[in-house]
Amino acid sequence: MGRSSKDKRDIYYRLAKEEGWRARSAFKLLQLDEEFNLFKGVSRAVDLCAAPGSWSQVLSRKLRGKDKSEEVKIVAVDLQAMAPLPGVTQIQGDITKISTAQEIIQHFEGQSADLVVCDGAPDVTGLHDVDEYIQAQLLLAALNITTHVLKPGGNFVAKIFRGKDVTLLYSQLKIFFSAVTCAKPRSSRNSSIEAFVVCQNYSPPEGYVPNMSNPLLDHSYDVDFNQLEGPNRIIVPFLACGDLSAFDSDRTYPLQLDSSKEYQYLPPTQPPIRPPYQQACQLRKNNLLAKEDSASGALDDSLSALDLNQSPDTNTVTPGTSD
Amino acid sequence: MACPVESAVMKSTVLVAPVTALEFLGEDFLLTGEGPVLSVYSLQASPKEYASLNVLHNYRIHGIRPSRKHQFGERPFNNLISSESSVLANNKEDIIVFGGKGVRLVSFNTGGRCLKLIGPVLELQDWILDIHWLKKQPHPLLGISLAHNAVLLLDAESGNVLSFYSCVETCLLYSALMIGPNWDSLVLVGGTVFNQLVLWRPTGTKPDGKSQVERRLLGHTGVIFSLCYLQKSGWLASASDDRSVRLWSVGTLGGDAGCGEESPTCLRVLYGHQARVFCVRLASNRVFSAGEDGACLLWEWGGEGKVGHTFRGHRSGGVRALAVSEESIGCKEGWMATGGADGGVRIWRVAEEKKDCEETQTETQLDLGFKGQGCPKVVRLVGEGELNTILVCTDQGEVYLSQGDSWDVIWQGGAEFQSYCVMEITSIQVQNSDCIVWVCAVGNLNGGVQVFLVGQPGVGVLLRAGEGKVHSVLWAKGLFEGSWSWCLLASGSEGLVYRWTIKVTEDESGLHMQEETLLPFLLPPCAKRWLTAAVTLPKRKGLYLCGDRRGSLLLYNDTEENVRRNEGRTDLEKKETENKQSDHGSPLSPISTLYGVHGKQGVTSVCEYQDLCYSTGRDGSVRILTVEESVLKVRRVQRACRGMEWIEKVLFLGSDGPEVREKLLNEGIEKRTIDQGSASIAETRFVMVGFHSVHFIIWDPHRQEKLLSVACGGGHRSWAYKHPIYADTDPRAHTLRQGTLVFIKHGAVMASHSLASTETDVNGLTVKEGLHGRGISCVCHLGSLTKTGQFSELWEVFVTGGEDTTVGVLAISAKSGNVKVLSVLTDHISNVRALAAIRRRETNEKGGDDDTTSVCSLVFSAGGRAQLQCYRLLIRLDEQQGQPVCQVTQIAGHRLDEQWERKRNRHKTVKMDPETRYMSMSVVHNGTECVLLAMGCSDGAVRLFSVTESSSSVDMLWECFYHQRCVLSVATYKLEDSLDRKLLLLFSATTDGCISVWDLTAVLNSKASVSWQGPSAPFFSIPVHQSGVNALTISPRREMRQMEENVISLASGGDDGQLSLMHIKIDQKKQENGGVSLQLLAHWSVPLAHSSPLTGLCLLSPTLLVTTSPDQRLCLWSMNSDGLHPLKVLFSHTADAAGLWAWFGQEGGAWVVVCGQGLQLFQLTERKMDELHETVNRNIKEGERKKVMFPHHVSRTKH
Structure with a gap:
């Protein structure tokens, strides 16, 4: 497999490189906006778990428009630092901290945000129940900080895994928003359980006081378990979004897309930022991993195929899309 | 046949899921957690399962904590322990089982060997990471650590929370561990989402009611999946996403010692795993770690942390659970167990620590x-x-x-x-x-x-x-x-x-x-004209199977008749050989030849075992051969692992090495020639011996793992392998101990081990066999096997295709819960995404259709890299033991880009063609000569292939790129009625939610075998789903057909979670060459049938439909004239469900199998028989759960 094999497998990965997006996930937000008009009238936007910054990039290009409006304020929050983007203020902070919420409000000069987006995905373990739980906690943390910074009537968009307990998340989101939709942009693969919740019109319950110290934990089935194995589970409407004439993320395209333009390999816009396996890979490359002197021998080819070439855009790890 | 309708009862009968928890009870028992099921295995003699119980309902077991372990925690290396384990004979053991938010107390009676539930599942409000026994009497008291860095004290009997503390740092934890003798002096170690280890005490310093972090261990660059602490040495070990294991010196934790040393240090950073490390366990002076690479490493303390041993026993997907018995923790000879993502469990005997390990380990x-x-x-x-x-x-x-x-x-x-x-x-x-x-x-x-x-x-x-x-x-x-x-x-x-x-x-x-x-x-004329391998075929008098340096396999006949025939040959031929003739007489020519089948590097060995012939060669393959009427035929080709291009020979498992085998052969031969009728049809499990670059390798193709690897320098050398001596193992246990390789290297005679040494490494005992380690993408039911006229086990036979690129043949006995892997087919080079099967009559069969003791099918598998394989499978119950055995005959293989693969300079050029994946497959026509297959392809094409069994050929007849989108599913409808009307429709569905219909009737009359001018566009198309259509199924509507009308039901499931049902009337014009038109009579849909993509759909009958989805629900629907109605919903433990198959059983009722991250078999029975049972069940079910409220946890979401 050459370096072009990923271009071949994933059309949006290729397009992202061609259009200068930091990750293919940029298309997901663009297609969500096409359907929901998320950016209309937005002058203050927050991107949670922003790194490597493709959604901030979309916000920067779309909200500020051609005239590079100074009215528009975009805040990107992540634990990691990322390369700067025009018109985007970075906060290196933890979304579970009240100080982070305060810092966001400060940037908006005391005003609340019109839109909060979150494309964060946690470090996955490969065990579906654990991964779904952790993703749900990330989403609830994002929701929690959102309740501190979002103006009533504002919108919230976040990545969600459509797993076994997704209905519990829906019911929790519906407490805070009058319209909750599960949306699947066409750039997100059919085979992946990844989807996005588009929560419109923020309207918290009466008397609700945002509180960072207690995470929103209570997220379980009723005692009668009707939701678990009964017919009346809370399911929010599903909407596929993006133009049907757009590229198909599941289709495998030839390298030569257009007879008029010759295929050229482009390097990724941004390599992954310090992945956890970095040192282990370096040791492996130099044959420095510890091993038994005799029996285990040299590196096993079949193992090297196993997950070592993790996708460079770590922000868009989508379980179930591996080929 | 009885059809379960509204009154149907669904229940899970067999589950294969990742093994996520393991724990030893002394040296005698092993506890395993697989999905919600807790099982106990005895470790004496040959390990076997004693008891199994669904403990956690919809939660997966992540931890098992026997109460006895807790006492060990206090005084870990007391002499009392060993005596205690013998007292275990008739004892009751309380065990806490937890996972997700659920906790349950179970008791195990070691004498009666049964598991008993005590009380309901306690459901907490947060995810549980660790549970620590604090007190057994009078009420079981548990310390529980939660994912949001909090701990609570729970009375497990009443479900009351007695105390609750939370850390000032409320971040998410990936792992946690509680240490200490009592609640007041507990220490919690947490592995945070920020890759840190934090140590704190619930009763520690608390300014605002929250506990402060007292120690912080930094160093990991990934999240921490597993923790272990050993009091004796004061070590803490952590396993991480960064692929390292870190060993920290923390001193004594808990009790009066508080959080241990003021400034803990990192003693070792152990890098040795090829992927993430999921589990770590400590023994005195040793560390065990296991992870995604499927290996468990034993790290010795000496030499800055070196790998003392590598244990490999799981297929791709890695090790998910690890346990070490008390003896092993004390570094005496004891047990170690690994549980895989493949659902397999292996136990290993770990040798006592060598005193002078550094000396003996250096030169092996x-x-x-x-x-x-x-x-x-x-x-x-x-x-x-x-x-x-x-x-x-x-x-x-x-x-x-x-x-x-x-x-x-x-x-x-x-x-x-x-x-x-x-x-x-x-x-x-x-x-x-x-x-x-x-x-x-x-x-x-x-x-x-x-x-x-x-x-x-x-x-x-x-x-x-x-x-x-x-x-x-x-x-x-x-x-x-x-x-x-x-x-x-x-x-x-x-x-x-x-x-x-x-x-x-x-x-x-x-x-x-x-x-x-x-x-x-x-020998046939060629450049390197000499023999490299020969064997006689004892069951066929006078036949010799030989292999030559040219890679040919030759069959010679030495019987008198043939010799005479040979002498009576024409004079011309005789003259030719006359010159060569010596006093040996005129030479014999082969009666059957497979010229050059093993490639130009030659044949390396041939052998015969249980009436099948095996040949190996330097083309990296083993050929399994049959001799039918003096003609040599290849039944199957098996390749070794990638890069192992030089196979020297095969060794059969379950035999005691060649010498002993020969003795047995001597005795057995007369007997075998008599009962020729019951010839063994199954391939015996064998391993491949050969060279992989500079290594001598023994490769087990069934388990897909290396059994031995010796760095001997590679091929072109003489070698001899000393078989290990089996002393106490059951040969049928299919284990192969490591033997010794003797070889020549640089002019010296070398040995991999000391020949005199009797010490052998055990390759682990398989307690439970695993399936595909990664996701199972598709499953296909082939049939059922049972011995006639006897009360015996009913085996359901399946083929499965997985992301691990293999196709598995399985037999499952619902009654005993046995899952047997009969064969693993490794011809695919990428994901196997689709399977199809056609029932075939056995060629030389005594029984007819009602023969229940064998299943013969033609199986097709398709998947990534546009690859299609075809096999003939014969699964039969073994005469003696009644166990299912499988015979595989390879029919054909095909890849779209075969021409590209043959290109010589392909590494220099960029392949511009798309990397096509076959997404789905459907048998279009099952002809006597050839089978037509329709394929939905990721490059946007629909393709039609013909597979001819007799000539082992695959030809593409037609392809059409009409869709220009990924074709996710295909289905066919075929009609041949009494009026000699023929109709063949192909349904294709794509990522835009459209279902299209193609008229392929003309291909039935087409004589073309290579290409066919098919339609360039479908004649009917309808948008049904918002996005991709994952599943499609068709059935004729019986009641309508009586009215001379063709009406079909078309059901589809989409990525949008929608289930849709259409009734379509097919009008076929009377005149010849007349086209077909479709009329949509009715269209119903359930928009949110599932809360995640609908991935599996099967029509059980024209009125009954089963669906599944990654939301882990199995739904049963009735289809009436007024649409779709939900009948039943059942929670499934197969995560990432990708496929489903349903059928009516032989003994009434129906079966459903779901595949994904594992496999689950469900049974559907009518309520009538079980009605009472069911209502009782429901009551129990409600009483089986109890919600545990956190005392001062104020839910802010009240409304």
Whole structure:
């Protein structure tokens, strides 16, 4: 497999490189906006778990428009630092901290945000129940900080895994928003359980006081378990979004897309930022991993195929899309 | 057949899921957690399951905590322990089982060997990471740590929370561990989402009611998946996403010692895993770690942390659970267990720690100190078991025998044998005696072959194999004139193979050797024209299977009739051979030839085992062969692991090495020739022996793992393998202990281990066999097997295709819960995404359709890299044991980009074609000659293939890129009615939610076998779903068909979670060549049938539909004239569900199998029988859960 094999497998990965997006996930937000008009009238936007910054990039290009409006304020929050983007203020902070919420409000000069987006995905373990739980906690943390910074009537968009307990998340989101939709942009693969919740019109319950110290934990089935194995589970409407004439993320395209333009390999816009396996890979490359002197021998080819070439855009790890 | 309708009851009967929890109970029992099911295995003699219980309902077990363990925690290395384990005989053991938000108390009676639930599932409000027993009496008190860095004290009986503390740092934890004798002095270690380890005490300093972090351990660059603490040494170990294991010196934790040392240090950073490390366990002076790479590493403390041993026992997907028994923790000989993502469980015997480990571990390859003239060229092992000695032939034409440390010349060939000789040995039974002698044959450059006894080199004969170079000498054992004797084959010049029978007799004067000349064999003409392998086929008198250097497999017939026929050949032929004729008589030509099948590098070995022939070659493959009416046929080709291109031979598992096997063969042969009718049809489990670059490898193709690896320097060397001695293991346990390799390297004779050493490594005992380690993408039910007229087990037979690129053949017994992997097919190079099967009548079968003891199917598998494979499978119940066995015949394989693969300069150019994946497959036409298959392809095409079984060919007949989108699913509808009307429709569905219909009727009349001018567009198309259509199924509507109308039900499931049902009327114009038109009669849909993509859909009957989805619900729907109605919903433990299959069982009721991250079998029965049971069940179910409220946790979401 050459370096072009990923271009071949994933059309949006290729397009992202061609259009200068930091990750293919940029298309997901663009297609969500096409359907929901998320950016209309937005002058203050927050991107949670922003790194490597493709959604901030979309916000920067779309909200500020051609005239590079100074009215528009975009805040990107992540634990990691990322390369700067025009018109985007970075906060290196933890979304579970009240100080982070305060810092966001400060940037908006005391005003609340019109839109909060979150494309964060946690470090996955490969065990579906654990991964779904952790993703749900990330989403609830994002929701929690959102309740501190979002103006009533504002919108919230976040990545969600459509797993076994997704209905519990829906019911929790519906407490805070009058319209909750599960949306699947066409750039997100059919085979992946990844989807996005588009929560419109923020309207918290009466008397609700945002509180960072207690995470929103209570997220379980009723005692009668009707939701678990009964017919009346809370399911929010599903909407596929993006133009049907757009590229198909599941289709495998030839390298030569257009007879008029010759295929050229482009390097990724941004390599992954310090992945956890970095040192282990370096040791492996130099044959420095510890091993038994005799029996285990040299590196096993079949193992090297196993997950070592993790996708460079770590922000868009989508379980179930591996080929 | 009975059709379960509204009253249907669904229940899970068999589950294979990742093993996520393991724990030992003393040295006698192993507890496993697989999905919600807790099982107990006994470890005595041959491990077996004792009890199994669904404990956690919809939660997966992540931890098992026997109460006894907790006492060990306090005084871990007390002498009392060993005596206590023997007292275990009849004891009750309280066990806490937890996972997700659920906790349950279970008791295990070690005498009665049964598991009992105590109380309901307690459901907490947060995810549980660790549970710590604090008190057993009077109420079980548990310390529980939660994912949001909080701990609580729970009365497990009442479900009351007695105390709750949370850390000031409320971040998410990936792992946690509680240490300490009582609640007031507990220490919690948490692995945070920020890759740190934090230590805190619930009762520690609390300014605002929250506990402060007292210690912080930094260093990991990934999240921490697992923690372990050992009080004795004060070590804390952590396993991480960053692929390292870190060992920290933290001192004593808990009790008066608080959070231990003021400034803990990192003692070791252990990098050795190839992927993420999921589990870590500590023993004194040792660390065990296991992870995604499927390996468990045993780290010795010495040498800055070196890997003392690697245990590999799981297929891709890795190890998910690890347990170490108390004895092993004390570094005595004890158990270690690994549980895989493949659902398999292995136990390993861990040897006692060696005192002087550094000394003995450094040099594992031994130089056997060969001291003789010249260079050793050939090495062989003589003798059996303990008496093994080494025989070496040098380039000086001398043969040496090792005697302890010394090497004695036993034979000198003189001038004729110098500079070149070949050698082969065999053991021969002395005539009329039980005595076995070893015989050595050495061939030279001038046609001379010296045969002599190894024990008495003076006894021997000198034979002549023509005038030229003797390329090879080989021994074959066979029946000659009704008695067993050995045939020596010497390959001379011009393709002549000279043959003799060699007998050893004994009289008063000692041993004598007698030879008798046989007719030579003639090899087919080619450049390297000599024999490399030969075997006689004892069940077929006079037949020899041979392999040559050109890669050809040859069958010779030595019977008298054939010899006569040979002599009576035409004069022309006779003349040709006359020149070559010597006193040996006119040579025999092969009666069947597979020219060059093993490639230009040649055949390396041939053998016969249980009536099947096996050949190996330097093309990296093993061929399994049959001889049908004197014609040699390849039944199956099996490749070794990637890069292992040189296979030397196969070894059969469950046998005790060749010598012992031969003895058994002697006894068994008469018996076997009698009951020829019940010939064994299954391939015996075998392992491949060969070279992988510079390594000598033993590869188990069934388990897909290396059993032995020795860095010998690679191929082109002489080697001998000493079989391990089986002392106590059951040969049927299919385990192979590591033996010893003797080989020649740089002019020295080397051994991989000391030959005298009796120590062998056990390759783990399989407690439970695993399936595909990664996701199972598709499943197909082939049929059911049961012994007729007997009350016996019913086996359901399946094929599965997985992301691990293999196709598995499984048999599942619902009654016993047994899951048997019958065969693993490894021909695919990428994901296997689709399967299809056609029932075939067995060719030479006694029984008819009602034969329930065998299933014969033609199976097609398709997937990534546009690859299609076809097999004929015959699954039958073994006559003796009633166990299912499987025979695989490879029919054909095809790849779209085969031409590209053949291109020579392909590494230099960029392949512009798309990397097409086959997404789904449907059998379009099941003809007598060929089968037509429709394929939905990721490059936007719909393709039609014809597979011809007789010629083993696959041809693409038609392709159409109409869709320009990924085609996710295809289905066909075929009608041939009494009026001789024919109709063939293909339904294709794509990522835009459209379903299109193609008229392929014309292909039924088409004679074309290579290409066919099919339609360029579908004639009907309808948008049904918002996005991709994952599943499609069609059934004719019976009640409508009586009215001379063609009405079908078309059900589809989409990525949008929608289930849709259409009734479509098909109008076929009366006139010839008339087109077809469709009329949509009705269309119903359930928009949110599932809360995640609908991935599995199957019509059980025209009125009953089953669906599944990654939301882990299995739904049953009824289809009436007024649409779809939900009947039942059941929670499934198969995560990432990707496929489903449903069928009616033989004993009434129906079955559903769901595949994904594992496999689950469900049974559907009618309520009537179970009604009472069901209502009782429901009541229990409600009483089986209890919600645990956190005392001061204020839900802010009240409304």
